[in-house]
Amino acid sequence: MPIYRAPVDDFRFLFTELLELERHRDLPGFGELSPELIDDILTNAGKFHEKVFQPLNRSGDEEGCHFENGTVRTPKGFKEAYKAYCGAGWNGLGAPESAGGAGMPPIITMAINEFGFSSNQSLAMFPMLTAGAYGALLATDQGWMKQHIVPKMVTGEWTGTMCLTEPHAGTDLRLMKTRAVKQPDETYRINGTKIFITGGDQDLTENIIHLVIAKIPDGNGVIHDDLSTVNFFMVPKFLVKEDGTIGARNGINTGGIEHKMGIKGSPTCVLNFDDAVAWRLGPKPTPPKPGEKRSSSAGMAGMFGMMNEARLGVGVQGIGIGEVAYQNGYAYARERRVGRAPTGAKEPDQHADLEIVHPDVKNMLLRARSLVEGNRALAAWTALNISISRSTRPDAETAGMLADLMTPVVKAFGTDTGFEAANLGMQCYGGHGYIRENGVEQFVRDSRINMIYEGANGVQAMDLVGRKLNRKGAAAPNALFEVLNGWIGENDKDEAMKAFVDGVKRCTVALQAATLWLASNASKNPNDAGAAASDYLRLMGVTMLALMWGKMAKVSLGKGDQLHNDKLMCARYWMQRVAPEAPMLLERIQSGSVVLMELE
Numbered sequence: 001m002p003i004y005r006a007p008v009d010d011f012r013f014l015f016t017e018l019l020e021l022e023r024h025r026d027l028p029g030f031g032e033l034s035p036e037l038i039d040d041i042l043t044n045a046g047k048f049h050e051k052v053f054q055p056l057n058r059s060g061d062e063e064g065c066h067f068e069n070g071t072v073r074t075p076k077g078f079k080e081a082y083k084a085y086c087g088a089g090w091n092g093l094g095a096p097e098s099a100g101g102a103g104m105p106p107i108i109t110m111a112i113n114e115f116g117f118s119s120n121q122s123l124a125m126f127p128m129l130t131a132g133a134y135g136a137l138l139a140t141d142q143g144w145m146k147q148h149i150v151p152k153m154v155t156g157e158w159t160g161t162m163c164l165t166e167p168h169a170g171t172d173l174r175l176m177k178t179r180a181v182k183q184p185d186e187t188y189r190i191n192g193t194k195i196f197i198t199g200g201d202q203d204l205t206e207n208i209i210h211l212v213i214a215k216i217p218d219g220n221g222v223i224h225d226d227l228s229t230v231n232f233f234m235v236p237k238f239l240v241k242e243d244g245t246i247g248a249r250n251g252i253n254t255g256g257i258e259h260k261m262g263i264k265g266s267p268t269c270v271l272n273f274d275d276a277v278a279w280r281l282g283p284k285p286t287p288p289k290p291g292e293k294r295s296s297s298a299g300m301a302g303m304f305g306m307m308n309e310a311r312l313g314v315g316v317q318g319i320g321i322g323e324v325a326y327q328n329g330y331a332y333a334r335e336r337r338v339g340r341a342p343t344g345a346k347e348p349d350q351h352a353d354l355e356i357v358h359p360d361v362k363n364m365l366l367r368a369r370s371l372v373e374g375n376r377a378l379a380a381w382t383a384l385n386i387s388i389s390r391s392t393r394p395d396a397e398t399a400g401m402l403a404d405l406m407t408p409v410v411k412a413f414g415t416d417t418g419f420e421a422a423n424l425g426m427q428c429y430g431g432h433g434y435i436r437e438n439g440v441e442q443f444v445r446d447s448r449i450n451m452i453y454e455g456a457n458g459v460q461a462m463d464l465v466g467r468k469l470n471r472k473g474a475a476a477p478n479a480l481f482e483v484l485n486g487w488i489g490e491n492d493k494d495e496a497m498k499a500f501v502d503g504v505k506r507c508t509v510a511l512q513a514a515t516l517w518l519a520s521n522a523s524k525n526p527n528d529a530g531a532a533a534s535d536y537l538r539l540m541g542v543t544m545l546a547l548m549w550g551k552m553a554k555v556s557l558g559k560g561d562q563l564h565n566d567k568l569m570c571a572r573y574w575m576q577r578v579a580p581e582a583p584m585l586l587e588r589i590q591s592g593s594v595v596l597m598e599l600e
């Protein structure tokens with residue numbers, strides 16, 4: 001059966017040595033964050049997930065969810081584990097203290113979420129979605145919801161969902177049909193069908209708070225194929241009145257659950273809204289001014305806030321599964337005996353050498369490990385930038401731009417390479433990985449969805465290239481190149497850093513050339529932007545991880561212990577074996593779109 005040990009030491013390294021959180025005690029939520037407290041949180045959360053979540057990962061996959069008499073039942077043990085999770089206070093870790101939470105910043109919640117995704121992604125998705133939903137309710141500033149709904153979600157008594165997708169509209173939300181009609185008492189009635197709703201129904205809690213997007217019809221009762229009338233609503237499974245009293249069952253029924261390739265312990269539901277009572281979130285819609293054409297409504301802002309948080313969360317899912325797959329592949333390769341080392345038998349008295357003597361196996365393991373640990377560093381760096389952006393520091397605006405730029409990269413690069421790491425971990429098992437008995441094929445199946453939901457990875461790449469690069473006169477990529485070139489300049493003269501600086505330089509030069517190429521070609525031929533997007537996102541991922549590995553190498557030089565030596569090994573691996581992908585990606589980007597457009 002698979003093993004899992006929470007990578008507490010690696011997080012300790014990131015928080016204390018790489019990002020030096022001690023120097024950021026002025027940031028929101030960092031005041032109380034002493035090294036002892038961080039240690040305490042990481043150690044306890046690590047143990048909790050190893051002991052409570054991980055043992056249910058396999059059984060949850062085997063059993064799956066059940067749909068009986070219109071209700072959903074989660075796998076055996078999930079209810080108790082979820083209660084234990086909430087009882088230990090993990091559910092409200094990132095919620096503000098005023099809402100009953102612990103007020104921890106995103107960099108801490110991200111770590112705890114990763115333990116959840118490594119140990120049991122299906123189960124860990126309930127709290128992740130709940131945190132996104134209560135965050136959206138807090139952001140949309142509804143007094144009575146803050147008082148009566150948010151606290152129950154912070155304790156985990158109620159869960160939350162995000163209801164966007166419809167059968168004919170996943171990526172293209174313009175086409176959604178669910179409608180919301182205003183009532184004299186200012187509530188709305190929602191009618192329509194949402195599909196693929198994670199945790200849309202479950203038996204863990206008595207109530208579920210659905211956050212739903214729907215269109216408000218125009219004065220003639222017509223809904224349009226654009227985003228201008230899309231609004232964001234709170235729709236509880238059981239009615240919650242504005243004075244906090246719990247009422248009858250709302251008009252929402254579960255049409256069924258999907259039978260899926262992975263995350264089988266997570267119920268993916270069809271929800272039918274039939275005159276469901278809803279409360280609109282966000283600022284009041286204002287009528288368009290004469291001649292004004294709107295591409296989206298004010299209500300979409302709340303939804304985008306929730307989606308951005310969820311995108312980072314899904315990136316961390318990729319890292320989490322990559323980590324556990326690596327751990328198992330590594331353990332297996334150090335036990336399995338197969339063949340002889342190319343340079344001659346390492347253990348002649350044994351019938352064969354250990355699998356890990358083979359250079360190709362070492363390559364698989366080093367690739368998986370440097371992807372996972374590099375992505376973890378990038379996610380933590382992004383989370384730190386989010387906190388800086390919420391502060392009064394002079395660099396708050398730049399930090400916000402960098403975090404915004406990195407969001408699609410953490411999501412798409414983190415999940416593409418998380419899947420790759422899961423695959424490599426399984427490959428170490430040979431045929432024994434492909435059969436169910438050893439449990440590692442589950443990592444491949446579970447991690448595959450991360451590349452699809454929360455915006456398919458190709459769509460993330462379009463967001464990066466189409467929106468993020470050009471905003472405010474390319475301010476975000478300019479800020480990023482200042483970070484990259486600044487680091488190169490700081491370390492250029494340090495002989496011990498030469499190999500790492502050269503690697504970061506090589507990637508930065510390619511990324512700069514690709515950015516310039518896009519700036520001069522994409523507006524002339526939009527197909528060039530679309531054709532380049534995924535390679536460009538990957539190039540940015542390879543470059544940012546080169547920077548992360550360069551920074552990790554710098555704090556590891558001269559330390560001499562196992563952890564720091566391993567960091568230096570992975571950093572060297574990145575510069576020699578992954579950084580060369582940068583010029584190759586540039587070449588592909590610059591080849592344009594002509595050959596792709598040949599396919600009818």
Ligand SMILES: Cc1cc2nc3c(=O)[nH]c(=O)nc-3n(C[C@H](O)[C@H](O)[C@H](O)COP(=O)(O)OP(=O)(O)OC[C@H]3O[C@@H](n4cnc5c(N)ncnc54)[C@H](O)[C@@H]3O)c2cc1C
Nearest residue numbers: 162163164165169170171196197198268453454455456458
């Ligand atoms: C297990 C599971 C859980 C889910 N949980 C939720 C949930 O909780 N809430 C929710 O609302 N939804 C959820 N979803 C839905 C998920 O977010 C969508 O499936 C996803 O956004 C893609 O939408 P689609 O399936 O309609 O694919 P489509 O939109 O039809 O896209 C198909 C493919 O076309 C490509 N594509 C589409 N548009 C573009 C473009 N503009 N540029 C480039 N390529 C493009 C992409 O490669 C994409 O994969 C879940 C789905 C699954 C399977």
